[in-house]
Amino acid sequence: MTAAGIGDLVLRVDGSEPVSPATVEAVLDLCDRAEDGYTHGLLTVFVSGAPRPGWTTDVSVGLITKWERAVHRLERLGLVTVAVTEGPCGGTALDLLLAADIRIAVAGTRLVVPVSGDATWPGMALYRLSRLGVTAGMRRAALLGTAIDAERAAAGGLLDVVVDRTDDILAEVAAVAAGLSGREVAIRRQLMFDAGERSFEEALGSHLAACDRTLRRAAAS
Numbered sequence: 001m002t003a004a005g006i007g008d009l010v011l012r013v014d015g016s017e018p019v020s021p022a023t024v025e026a027v028l029d030l031c032d033r034a035e036d037g038y039t040h041g042l043l044t045v046f047v048s049g050a051p052r053p054g055w056t057t058d059v060s061v062g063l064i065t066k067w068e069r070a071v072h073r074l075e076r077l078g079l080v081t082v083a084v085t086e087g088p089c090g091g092t093a094l095d096l097l098l099a100a101d102i103r104i105a106v107a108g109t110r111l112v113v114p115v116s117g118d119a120t121w122p123g124m125a126l127y128r129l130s131r132l133g134v135t136a137g138m139r140r141a142a143l144l145g146t147a148i149d150a151e152r153a154a155a156g157g158l159l160d161v162v163v164d165r166t167d168d169i170l171a172e173v174a175a176v177a178a179g180l181s182g183r184e185v186a187i188r189r190q191l192m193f194d195a196g197e198r199s200f201e202e203a204l205g206s207h208l209a210a211c212d213r214t215l216r217r218a219a220a221s
Helices: 021-037 061-075 092-099 124-132 136-144 150-155 167-177 182-195 200-220
Strands: 002-004 010-014 038-049 080-090 102-106 110-112 161-163
Touching: 002 021, 010 021, 010 092, 021 038, 021 061, 038 092, 038 167, 038 182, 061 092, 061 124, 080 092, 080 167, 092 110, 092 124, 102 150, 102 167, 110 150, 124 136, 150 161, 161 167, 182 200
Parallel strands: 002 038, 010 038, 038 080, 080 102, 080 110, 102 161
Antiparallel strands: none
16 A cells, blocks of 8 residues: 555546536545555645536436535545645535645635526535635625635635645645555544534543554554
């Protein structure tokens, strides 16, 4: 089992296209490759584009269910996940961006919650927007479909960094990820996810167990 570097695990998703079985399979295939071949390192998703009017014509609840589960699986992988976006970012592109550990945007990016019919699309992007911290601007985006520019998204915690070129920041993240255990990253991520839903007393046991595990691993090494 080896470390995943830049270029080993990469997916490109066009958010201007509606979710499709092929898109679902592409995400699941990437997850399979990550779980079967790598114990640590970096998984990179390049996303851009926002849905066109009428994008839900051939979309079913069954397909959306498969898509949301695929994104959730990627969100729980034992690797550091990075999403890179530029231009408009909505639909499947926005879903993957918000599910990543680290979110990088090229200057000029706009995040867009797509509109379907007479309201914004009620997918799990709204859930992730809320978990990441809702500001007035994000509420308008979620309820009205108002685009969030990159600088405002970064200030609100939706993006980690806004850059003109992504090569340097990706190299920095890859260097850090190469030295981290994917399993341990997944445990830390889950502890953070649980924090918003559990009291201190409920969370304490899980954190102490993780601390004990870390101390044992340190002693063994």
